[in-house]
Amino acid sequence: MRVACLGGGPAGLYFAICMKLHDPAHEIVVFERNRPHDTFGWGVVLSDETLDNLTASDPVSAKTIRGHFAYWDDIAVHYRGRTIVSGGHGFCGIVRKKVLNILQDRAQDLGIELAFEREIDSTDELADYDLIVAADGLNSKTRTEHAKAFKPNIDARACKFVWFGTHQKFDDAFTFIFEQTEQGWVWAHAYQFDGDTATFIVECTEDTWAKTGFGEMSQEESIAVCERIFAKYLGGHALMANAGHIRGSAWLNFPRVLCETWSHGNIVLMGDAAATAHFSIGSGTKLAMESAIALAEYLHSEKDMASAFRRYEDERRTEVLRLQSAARNSLEWFEDAERYLDLDPVQFTYSLLTRSQRISHENLRLRDKTWLEAAERWFQESAPGDTPRETRPPMFTPFTLRGLTLKNRIVVSPMAQYSAVDGAPTDWHLVHLGARAQGGAGLVFTEMTCVSPAGRITPGCPGLYAPAHEAAWTRIVDFIHTQTDAKFGIQLGHSGPKGSTQLGWEEADAPLKQDNWEVMAPSPVAWSEHNQVPREMTRPDMDTVRDEYVGATEMALRCGFDLLELHYAHGYLMSAFITPLTNRRRDEYGGSLDNRMRFPLEVFHAVRAVWPEDKPISVRISAHDWVGQEGVTPEEAVEIARMFKDAGVDIIDVSAGQTSVEAQPVYGRMFQTPFADRIRNETGIATMAVGNIHEPDHVNSILMAGRADLCCLARPHLSDPNWTLRAAARIGYEEAAWPKQYYAGRDQLHRLAQRAETFTGKV
Numbered sequence: 001m002r003v004a005c006l007g008g009g010p011a012g013l014y015f016a017i018c019m020k021l022h023d024p025a026h027e028i029v030v031f032e033r034n035r036p037h038d039t040f041g042w043g044v045v046l047s048d049e050t051l052d053n054l055t056a057s058d059p060v061s062a063k064t065i066r067g068h069f070a071y072w073d074d075i076a077v078h079y080r081g082r083t084i085v086s087g088g089h090g091f092c093g094i095v096r097k098k099v100l101n102i103l104q105d106r107a108q109d110l111g112i113e114l115a116f117e118r119e120i121d122s123t124d125e126l127a128d129y130d131l132i133v134a135a136d137g138l139n140s141k142t143r144t145e146h147a148k149a150f151k152p153n154i155d156a157r158a159c160k161f162v163w164f165g166t167h168q169k170f171d172d173a174f175t176f177i178f179e180q181t182e183q184g185w186v187w188a189h190a191y192q193f194d195g196d197t198a199t200f201i202v203e204c205t206e207d208t209w210a211k212t213g214f215g216e217m218s219q220e221e222s223i224a225v226c227e228r229i230f231a232k233y234l235g236g237h238a239l240m241a242n243a244g245h246i247r248g249s250a251w252l253n254f255p256r257v258l259c260e261t262w263s264h265g266n267i268v269l270m271g272d273a274a275a276t277a278h279f280s281i282g283s284g285t286k287l288a289m290e291s292a293i294a295l296a297e298y299l300h301s302e303k304d305m306a307s308a309f310r311r312y313e314d315e316r317r318t319e320v321l322r323l324q325s326a327a328r329n330s331l332e333w334f335e336d337a338e339r340y341l342d343l344d345p346v347q348f349t350y351s352l353l354t355r356s357q358r359i360s361h362e363n364l365r366l367r368d369k370t371w372l373e374a375a376e377r378w379f380q381e382s383a384p385g386d387t388p389r390e391t392r393p394p395m396f397t398p399f400t401l402r403g404l405t406l407k408n409r410i411v412v413s414p415m416a417q418y419s420a421v422d423g424a425p426t427d428w429h430l431v432h433l434g435a436r437a438q439g440g441a442g443l444v445f446t447e448m449t450c451v452s453p454a455g456r457i458t459p460g461c462p463g464l465y466a467p468a469h470e471a472a473w474t475r476i477v478d479f480i481h482t483q484t485d486a487k488f489g490i491q492l493g494h495s496g497p498k499g500s501t502q503l504g505w506e507e508a509d510a511p512l513k514q515d516n517w518e519v520m521a522p523s524p525v526a527w528s529e530h531n532q533v534p535r536e537m538t539r540p541d542m543d544t545v546r547d548e549y550v551g552a553t554e555m556a557l558r559c560g561f562d563l564l565e566l567h568y569a570h571g572y573l574m575s576a577f578i579t580p581l582t583n584r585r586r587d588e589y590g591g592s593l594d595n596r597m598r599f600p601l602e603v604f605h606a607v608r609a610v611w612p613e614d615k616p617i618s619v620r621i622s623a624h625d626w627v628g629q630e631g632v633t634p635e636e637a638v639e640i641a642r643m644f645k646d647a648g649v650d651i652i653d654v655s656a657g658q659t660s661v662e663a664q665p666v667y668g669r670m671f672q673t674p675f676a677d678r679i680r681n682e683t684g685i686a687t688m689a690v691g692n693i694h695e696p697d698h699v700n701s702i703l704m705a706g707r708a709d710l711c712c713l714a715r716p717h718l719s720d721p722n723w724t725l726r727a728a729a730r731i732g733y734e735e736a737a738w739p740k741q742y743y744a745g746r747d748q749l750h751r752l753a754q755r756a757e758t759f760t761g762k763v
């Protein structure tokens, strides 16, 4: 086969080598516009796993590459005058130029033609070749030339960065340095890659970059400013530029590249041309070289080129998307770094280390047990009103709000049971909620409990508007308070436009088949085309609803609930006021956010006035309508939370969605936690995270990174009322309080968990 590799970076060169190793009869030319020793950048990082892959495909070049590695194990974070070092991270760095020279030599030894200083402007110039591998990098001309086929999606990310080198030693740790300047924060990623040189990438937000004037500076001027900013870490050494081919300032915005397809006729994209992964997870070279290995293999294992391309896309795309997702988490962390710059250095470091979400809490323990235990101790010491213990997982650290102390950070999220009769909870609720309170969670919530008959979602929803309701709830509160040490919160709500619908296991959100009641909302906007158009609320309607909330609150107090939550999420009445999707009012209750928040805040103030000072109130919000700029965005949710904080709300329960049938939510592990994180760290109010949190590891890492203060689990508690007690056994925590009737079960569970650990070699 006659093969043209367009681009002599890691992808092009390594693909050429792999092809030749599969079949020396291939005629291969690598076209590279630069000379053999020209390259941008300084060092690259590769993991042990990648090196093993390289060794399996070409032991000769892998051995030489290994011989030139600088290894290090620690990550050091310099922040607010402290240096925090954690170990066990295992990286190796190598000069990018060295990798390329090793690959060039190896290619030549194998008989591959290297055509340097050959710029290829169009794939038409390569018409004689059977196969064209477009490994022409980030700004791939081939991708642009055939954009209609490849359908690239390029997202220029928000931060500015520049890649320098330095002879200052950073050989003891991969180093992050955060420095505050008058114009904003500037940070560096520094790592050693040979005996006397280190990569030193400087990054900042576009705002800081503009205020500093970096855009108008030459490379030399930028260097001088960065040398001043990082002077105390550079030990008198200079920063050096190595991007002579880039005109102007050399500062870049990282472009995240995705392509809908990677092949077109006999042309195939590879490496950065096909997909990029942010430099902060150090995987660009890995992706490029591993894709080269895969394509070369499939071209020999599959029946024809089209099948090989198909398999290449199928198999590599998953890996690329996985890395890109981690890379996106990581780059977004840096884009939002200023949000975290008020955190304590320990928590800041934890947040930085876990930013890509590839490293979990227990994974950090494996890397550096001593560091993690010290961080866990810090977490306990920082918990208000707690008596710190020597070792205790973060999820078992108590949490105090006003006069309420929860024994741990696990919350049974509100979950409708549709099993009330005329608004009164039944024995179902006693057993269901009682079992979950026995199961170890610190706080158990009722489902949405409605403030009036018309405010119910379904005929099976419970309420708190009649003496019989108060009596039935009191029985459940008494059980939980006398038989368990869980705290019990009530979620109060009004269904608004989503009322008068069928039970959850019938056709949820669809109107009743008969006996519908009239529903009302801020505006006459139906939930869907099948639901009734609600009546637009008048001011007297608002007075009534406000008073109903107050009445329910007074009953909740007499029942003995410990915490009150106002359900202002999921498209129900208050949420319908907050989101512009359903609030179309032209009076002082619609339009601006101040206006849309007016009635929900009025109800909060009325409720707060009758709820005792020492008992907290939470508000659940939908922090994202998932409909783009038309609805509530995570950014607006920060403003919403800030308004609740200023009004005196103690904690925001950060949910999302269910406000529009048009919503396009993006699900995934802990998918709503970023909103809780943003609200907590941009406004300073405590948050509860919820949504697909199902492992103790998720909870511990959310808490330790300061992304939320409490974690609500809903569905996991439907399948296992004892989720918390089981989690305690799994992570070897023996002090979680079990009902004494169940001690024998506790002892067995802990014994079994210990044995499982022994078998898997974890202890």
Ligand SMILES: Cc1cc2nc3c(=O)[nH]c(=O)nc-3n(C[C@H](O)[C@H](O)[C@H](O)COP(=O)(O)OP(=O)(O)OC[C@H]3O[C@@H](n4cnc5c(N)ncnc54)[C@H](O)[C@@H]3O)c2cc1C
Pocket: 006, 007, 008, 009, 010, 011, 012, 031, 032, 033, 034, 041, 043, 044, 045, 046, 118, 119, 120, 121, 135, 136, 137, 138, 140, 141, 162, 163, 201, 270, 271, 272, 273, 279, 282, 283, 284, 285, 286, 288
């Ligand atoms: C600041 C920064 C830090 C990074 N750090 C790391 C790291 O630590 N670890 C890591 O693994 N990766 C890192 N990367 C990413 C890594 O450099 C790339 O992902 C990797 O080089 C991709 O290899 P490639 O072969 O696809 O592209 P490139 O290395 O960009 O190679 C493309 C080649 O094609 C040539 N070329 C382009 N167009 C033409 C043309 N028309 N005609 C002829 N030749 C052409 C170019 O001159 C170039 O040599 C970093 C990237 C940046 C920007």
Ligand SMILES: Cc1cc2nc3c(=O)[nH]c(=O)nc-3n(C[C@H](O)[C@H](O)[C@H](O)COP(=O)(O)O)c2cc1C
Pocket: 413, 414, 415, 416, 417, 447, 448, 491, 504, 567, 569, 620, 655, 690, 691, 692, 693, 712, 713, 714, 715, 716
């Ligand atoms: C059966 C069921 C009923 C629910 N009812 C309510 C409710 O009454 N009030 C509420 O705010 N959220 C309700 N939710 C949403 C949950 O509290 C939670 O936000 C959501 O299920 C995501 O958490 P999870 O991934 O842990 O299940 C309900 C969820 C389920 C599964």
